[in-house]
Amino acid sequence: MEPVNTYRSGPDEQGHFGMFGGRYVAETLMPLILELEEAWHAARKDPEFQAELEHWAKHYIGRPSPLYYAQRLTEHLGGAKVYFKRDELNHTGAHKINNTVGQILLAKRMGKTRIIAETGAGQHGVATATVCAKVGLPCVVYMGETDIARQAPNVFRMKLLGAEVVPVVSGSRTLKDAMNEALRDWVTNVESTFYIIGTAAGPHPYPELVREFQSIIGRETREQMMEAEGRLPDALVACIGGGSNAIGLFHPFLDDPDVAIYGVEAAGHGIESGQHAASIAGGRPGVLHGNRTYLLQNEDGQITEAHSISAGLDYPGIGPEHAWLADSGRVTYVSATDKEALEAFQLCTRMEGIIPALEPAHALAYVTKLAPTMDKDKIIVMNMCGRGDKDVFTVAEALGVSL
Amino acid sequence: MSATRIDRRFAALKKEGRAGLVAYVMAGNPDLETSFEIFRGLPGAGVDVIELGMCFTDPMADGPTIQVAGQRALRAGMTLRKTLELVRRFRKEDNDTPIVLMGYYNPIYAYGNEAFLADAREAGLDGLIIVDLPPEEDSELCLPTVKAGLNWIRLATPTTDAKRLPAVLANTSGFLYYVSITGITGSASADAGDVAKAVERLHAKSDLPVAVGFGIRTPEQAADIARVADAAVVGSAFCQTVADSLDEKGRAKPDCVANVLALARALGDGVRGARS
Numbered sequence: 228m229e230p231v232n233t234y235r236s237g238p239d240e241q242g243h244f245g246m247f248g249g250r251y252v253a254e255t256l257m258p259l260i261l262e263l264e265e266a267w268h269a270a271r272k273d274p275e276f277q278a279e280l281e282h283w284a285k286h287y288i289g290r291p292s293p294l295y296y297a298q299r300l301t302e303h304l305g306g307a308k309v310y311f312k313r314d315e316l317n318h319t320g321a322h323k324i325n326n327t328v329g330q331i332l333l334a335k336r337m338g339k340t341r342i343i344a345e346t347g348a349g350q351h352g353v354a355t356a357t358v359c360a361k362v363g364l365p366c367v368v369y370m371g372e373t374d375i376a377r378q379a380p381n382v383f384r385m386k387l388l389g390a391e392v393v394p395v396v397s398g399s400r401t402l403k404d405a406m407n408e409a410l411r412d413w414v415t416n417v418e419s420t421f422y423i424i425g426t427a428a429g430p431h432p433y434p435e436l437v438r439e440f441q442s443i444i445g446r447e448t449r450e451q452m453m454e455a456e457g458r459l460p461d462a463l464v465a466c467i468g469g470g471s472n473a474i475g476l477f478h479p480f481l482d483d484p485d486v487a488i489y490g491v492e493a494a495g496h497g498i499e500s501g502q503h504a505a506s507i508a509g510g511r512p513g514v515l516h517g518n519r520t521y522l523l524q525n526e527d528g529q530i531t532e533a534h535s536i537s538a539g540l541d542y543p544g545i546g547p548e549h550a551w552l553a554d555s556g557r558v559t560y561v562s563a564t565d566k567e568a569l570e571a572f573q574l575c576t577r578m579e580g581i582i583p584a585l586e587p588a589h590a591l592a593y594v595t596k597l598a599p600t601m602d603k604d605k606i607i608v609m610n611m612c613g614r615g616d617k618d619v620f621t622v623a624e625a626l627g628v629s630l
Numbered sequence: 631m632s633a634t635r636i637d638r639r640f641a642a643l644k645k646e647g648r649a650g651l652v653a654y655v656m657a658g659n660p661d662l663e664t665s666f667e668i669f670r671g672l673p674g675a676g677v678d679v680i681e682l683g684m685c686f687t688d689p690m691a692d693g694p695t696i697q698v699a700g701q702r703a704l705r706a707g708m709t710l711r712k713t714l715e716l717v718r719r720f721r722k723e724d725n726d727t728p729i730v731l732m733g734y735y736n737p738i739y740a741y742g743n744e745a746f747l748a749d750a751r752e753a754g755l756d757g758l759i760i761v762d763l764p765p766e767e768d769s770e771l772c773l774p775t776v777k778a779g780l781n782w783i784r785l786a787t788p789t790t791d792a793k794r795l796p797a798v799l800a801n802t803s804g805f806l807y808y809v810s811i812t813g814i815t816g817s818a819s820a821d822a823g824d825v826a827k828a829v830e831r832l833h834a835k836s837d838l839p840v841a842v843g844f845g846i847r848t849p850e851q852a853a854d855i856a857r858v859a860d861a862a863v864v865g866s867a868f869c870q871t872v873a874d875s876l877d878e879k880g881r882a883k884p885d886c887v888a889n890v891l892a893l894a895r896a897l898g899d900g901v902r903g904a905r906s
Contacts, residue, residue, distance in 0.1 A: 241766060251735060251762040253691045255787040255812055258794055397697055398687060410690040415813040417789055513736045514762065515688060527709040528740025530687040 234481035234557050237548060242431020242518075244551035250430040252517045255414045264432045266337045271439065276332065283328045284443065287361070288317050290325075292444075294451035294608070299578045307461065307601035309594055311611040312448050312476065315584065321613035322444060322472040323354035327423055329440030331358040334421035341416065342366045344423045345409040347374055347402030347468070348539035348586070349381025350613055351425030356390035366390040369408040371400040374538050381617055399532045402468075402542045406516050426469025427546035430517030434547050441475025448608055449479055456606060462487040462597065465610040466590040467560070468504070468540035470549045472612035481557060490549060491593045493535035494562035504533035506545040507553050507560045515543075520550040536565035536625060537585035539613070563592035569625055571595055572615065584613030585621065635728040635756045636781050636804035639678055640839040640860060649856035650678035651901045652841050653894055654732060654865030656699040657682050657716055658708025659872055664882040665703070666716055668872075668890045673727045675891040676898020679805075679841075679861065681759065684713055684733030691761045693816030699869035702880065710737045710746070714753045721754030730783060730804070732759040735771065743771055747778040757781030757804045765797040772801050785809050786832060795835055805839040806832060807863065810855075816866030819845030826858035849900030856904035864897055 237244040250260055270276040284290040293316065297309045314322040327344075334342060342359050344366070346352030352368040359366035368385055372394045375382050385392050398404035406429075413422045427437040452460055463480060465473035467490040480486045495503035503509055506521040513522040515530060523531045523543035533543040552558040563571070571591035576582050583591060587610060594609050601607070615622070623630050633641075643650045653672050658665050672680055685700035685708050692700070717729055731750070738746050738760070750758075757780055763771055765784070772782045781804030789812060790798050799806070808828060810820035829840050842855045843863025855862040871893050875886035 250764060250766050252764060253761050253787075254764055254785045254798065255691075255789050255809065257764045257766070258789045258791065397694070398701075403688060407688050407690045411693075411814045414691060415817070417812045512739075514734075514739055515736060516690070517762070522736075524736065524740060526740065527711070528686075528737035529704060530736070 231555065234552065234555065235478060237551065238431060238435055242435070244548045245554065246512070247519050247547035247550040248431055248434060249519050250517060251514045251519065252430045253414060255417060259417055260430050262337070266333060267432050267436050270333055270336055276336065279332055280329060283332070288324050288328060290317070290443065291447045291451070292316050294448060294455060296455070297579050300575065301598070303578055304595060304598040306598040306603060307605035307607045308603070309598055310460070310606065310608045311581070312444060312608055313611050314444055314472065315611045315614035319350070319354045319357050320616065321350040321354065321584065322441060322475065322610070323351045323425060324357065325443055325475065326425065326437050326440045326471060327351070327354040327358045329436070330421070330423040331362055334423070335362060337421065339419060339421035340364065341420045342423055343369070343409050343412050343420055344425060345369045345402065345405035346425060347405065347541055348537065349374070349378040349385065349617065350539060352390070352392070353381050353384050353388070355423050356385040356388035359390065360388045367412065368392050369395050369405040369412070371395045371402060371405050373400040374402065377621060378538055378617060401533070403530065410516070425471070427471040427474045427548060428469045428516060428518055428520065428544060434518065437471050438474045438478055438548065441471050442478045444472065444475040444610060445477060445479035448476060452608065459483055459486055460606040460608045461485070461601065462489065462605070462607045464489045464491060464590045464594050464597065464607060465612065466491045466540065466586045467545060467549060468493070468542050468586065469544070470546040472610050474546060474548055476610045477558060488558045489593060489597065490558055490560045491590045492560060492562040493537055493540035493589055494564040495534040497564055498562060502534040503562070504535040504540050504542060505562045506543060507550070508562050510543070512550070518547045520544050520547040521553070536568060536621065537589065539584070539586045540589065561593055563589040567592035569622065572622060581611065582615035583611055584615045585618045587612050634781055634804060635726060636679065636730070639728050640805060643678060643860070648905055649859060649901055650841070650861035651676060651852065651898050652679040652681060652843070652861050652863040653677040653868060654681040654683055654863060655868050656685060656696065656703050657713040658685060658703030658706055659699045659869065660702050660876055660880065660882050660886070661706045662708065662712060664886055666719060667887045669716060670720055670723065671887060671891045672894055673724055675894035676902070677894050679728045679730065681730045681732045681863070681865070682713065682717065684710055684731055684737055686734040686737060689734060691814055693814040693866060695816045695866040695869045695873070698873065710741050714749055714755070717753040717755050728756045729754070730757040730759055731755055733761065735760050735762050738771065743774055747774055747780070751778055751780060755780065757783050759783045759785065759807060761785070765800060768801055776801055776803065783807055788812050788828070799836050802838060805841050805860065806836060808832060808840050808842045808859070809844045810842050811844050813844065815844055817845050819847070819851055822854040822858065825855060829859045849896045852897045853900040853904040856901040862901055867893060
């Protein structure tokens, strides 16, 4: 691949990040996608929209989230200083709300009267149901039957918030099938409905607009790090399912060559086991859900099932910008297994008094490997993108504890 | 482009003064050999154009009936390579009936676009309908397909307004597939009056024959469409008939092929009698 002057200029007008991205959708949806693109470009330039976004970020989400020095963990690991960007302290307990606030404001601007979303772990579903409750719009959340079983608290939360949770029984009954079902709904209800996609994937302009709404994570981190340490960090680490929390942290730093960047995929039972959700390590380029990206698939191009203990990472693809950043070499993609994530989950809980979600526990698992290899004057920022309350049942089961 | 089997078939239909029947069947459903028996029997049962469905794990524009048909085919070991093999076998006994492959892009992309087009041409395929490749991605597979001498058939929908229509018509050949509803396959059927207006609008902008599909299940509905369009497309009803002709273990019962072909005959009669 040709060296580039900037890693922050994508996507191009057709929504491509190099060979990745694009708009691979049914014709019924094309006019909507184009309408959304137009509305998005107008909104992002509109000071009023930006002001509204900032107002919600401050008063509803609770931003800025703290940049927290994890002192005991740092001492325990014996290497680089470890900071957490505390997006788990956001309203609803994860980074997801940064995006749903942005998209609901866009939906209102476009005059849409009904909201749909897909969800895996339920965090995006909760974040969508939350903003729908706040603006008073009906909300339908598609969720795989398998995920409904393992994320019961979030299902109830969504219902309390007034959303209709529709169980998806097709395919593998997880996140990818929920996304198929949401797309089918959208094709059917084109006039009224806005589809709030939960990650930086899907047809253009979703990967771009989700990234922009999530980039507040990285922008705040830059400022807070300058304040705390007077310089930029040496390394960034974030977990990757679709990759919205990661691209949100990474994007503002992509053109700082001295900042090493690591995305951590879910290796499930191990890459070699075939039971994992690591699209970059174990997949190859393909087209699904409106974009070209790395996908888990068989020789015939059929999508294979992902596996991770974390429902939020259990997706056979990855956002197209990550696919491009992997090929360009700017970001290094690594992976952590279920077991490693569980260990990191417990370590963090005991060392820092922070119960992480299983998703960032994957990022933390890599931090525990990376930090000891770095000098004590080096700095790592990890995105603590969600809190682990939703996962206590899963963790108890994995540890053989009956509640 | 010289006239393809599709062009010739629609020209013949026009001469006959009737609309055509387009049947969508899923390759490999419920198993390879039964699906071949259905496939080869369709022309004799009154089907004018065959759409052969390529199974895919994530058919985002399809309703439950076709989803399940595709899953059944996948479980029975169906692949794109085997689908092309079915076309090859069909062509040994029928060199006239047009065959269009319909499905999603990823299996073709995984096969390799160039290799796929070469093999598809050699197998005797006539055209492609790839649901998730809109005009914006034409350089991907559409232009190479046209260059290879195959028809690229596009879907027009109720959301295709006057502004969008030129993009949909560009590079489209063979026929235009009008999706009569906003929705997935197998949904409720559209109002025939609305369809007539839409077809008129498309005919005003294009010389291509217009086939209308989504939601057509019965001979009466097919006849209604045949009165206003150049062809009626039926898909989910065929997949449903296959589903209704399986034993408790999901295997084809002895009358599976006959049931599907009987439906084709009834639909064919509906279409043929429509304008008389």
